[in-house]
Every structure is written in C-alpha cells, then in structure tokens.
Amino acid sequence: MSVIQAEPCALEFNAATTALVIIDMQRDFVLPGGFGEMLGNDTSLLLSAVQPTEQVLKKAREKRMLIIHTREGHRADLSDCPPAKLTRGGKTFIGTDGPMGRILVRGEQGHDIIHQLYPIAGEPVIDKPGKGSFHATDLHQILLDRGIKTLVVCGVTLEVCVHTTVREANDRGYECVVLSDCVASYFPEFQRVGLEMIKAQGGIFGWVSNSKSFITAIS
Ligand code: C5J
Numbered sequence: 001m002s003v004i005q006a007e008p009c010a011l012e013f014n015a016a017t018t019a020l021v022i023i024d025m026q027r028d029f030v031l032p033g034g035f036g037e038m039l040g041n042d043t044s045l046l047l048s049a050v051q052p053t054e055q056v057l058k059k060a061r062e063k064r065m066l067i068i069h070t071r072e073g074h075r076a077d078l079s080d081c082p083p084a085k086l087t088r089g090g091k092t093f094i095g096t097d098g099p100m101g102r103i104l105v106r107g108e109q110g111h112d113i114i115h116q117l118y119p120i121a122g123e124p125v126i127d128k129p130g131k132g133s134f135h136a137t138d139l140h141q142i143l144l145d146r147g148i149k150t151l152v153v154c155g156v157t158l159e160v161c162v163h164t165t166v167r168e169a170n171d172r173g174y175e176c177v178v179l180s181d182c183v184a185s186y187f188p189e190f191q192r193v194g195l196e197m198i199k200a201q202g203g204i205f206g207w208v209s210n211s212k213s214f215i216t217a218i219s
Helices: 043-062 139-145 158-171 188-203 211-218
Strands: 002-004 011-013 018-023 066-072 125-128 150-156 175-184 207-209
Touching (some): 011 175, 018 043, 043 175, 066 139, 066 158, 125 139, 150 158, 158 175, 158 188, 175 188, 175 211, 188 207
Parallel strands (some): 018 066, 018 150, 066 125, 150 175, 175 207
C-alpha cells in the first residue's frame, strides 16, 4: 500500500487497484486553433498542466499502473452530438472546419491527444461524446474488470470534463484524487474554486493532491 498526502486528508491506495485517468488532453482544447480557442478562451492557460502530467504519466508507466486516456468528440456525421450541444450559446463550432480539421470530430488532428501525453500500446483510450467519461462509454466496465478502486485524475478542463468525471466516478464508488498541477482551466478563478469544491466538506467528491506528492507516494 502507498499513502498520498492530500487534502482534506492523506489517502491510502494500492497501485495495483489504482488507475491514472488523463482527461481530454486533446489539441482541440490545449492548442490554438481548436474548440477551446474558438469559444474565445486563452489556450495557453492549459499548458501549465502538461509538464507535471508528463512526470506523473512516466511514473505510472514505470509502476505499470492502469492508464486511461479520454477524448471528447463525435462521429463524423455528428449523430451522437445532441442538438442542444451543437448549438450551445447560439454557436455551431462542433463539426466545422478549423486549422486542425473538423472541430471535436473523431479521427481529425485536433481531436487527438497532444504528443507529450500520447497513449502507448495497452493504454485504453475512451472516446466520449459527453463531458463525463462514464456517460455512453465502457470506462466503468474496464475499471471493474481490472478491480480498480482509486482514480488519480489529470486533464482539462477542471470545471467541465474533470469535474463531471470525478462526480460520476464518486457516485460509482471510486476514490478520486485530483492532482492540482495536472489539471487546468481557461479561468483561473474556476481552477481555484473547482479544486476547493472537490475537497470541501471532508472531501465531498474526493481528494486534492499534486504531482510531487503522487510521485513521492508511489516511489
Ligand atoms: C470542455 C472539457 N471544456 N474537456 N470540455 O468543453 O472540459
């Protein structure tokens, strides 16, 4: 067993029953020219999470932990994109052409994961049409089959896909540890409050730690 220093309290975990979940580190969110920027966001704010997540990924690979990557996106015909999502805010960016191909469409350059965190053989990639990683995917089955109890969570954006996934996971009985320097938001205020919300009330959705504490715990 390992112990990770976290808030609101330290958490005991077993690397064999823990998965590293890296959420939506896709070009469409992290790089200029993608969905995130088209919505008016400054994508550079997300880059801070890349280097610490690389360190965590390296260590998790060394320790042969289960590593899961997720990607938000849709079928080319957009048949799995609800009209309410497609036209959200009166804008129709999803499926339109951008500098990295059609926005948030599977198989397009922008939909794929940034090279620094690219999955290797044996690491499941979950393609999800929604914000949560459990909705309309086989993630829960994959975790159950491997006897996973604890999730170490990285990715973007904190208040959208990371939060939705952590809430879904919490309701399915997983212990979730979010690494504060491995998640990012386009809004600094949401980053601060988003982390507070997870660990408030004795850890209402989970625990908050950081890359250094994870690496120390697992080393
Ligand atoms: C968003 C995500 N922000 N991956 N998606 O639309 O958080």
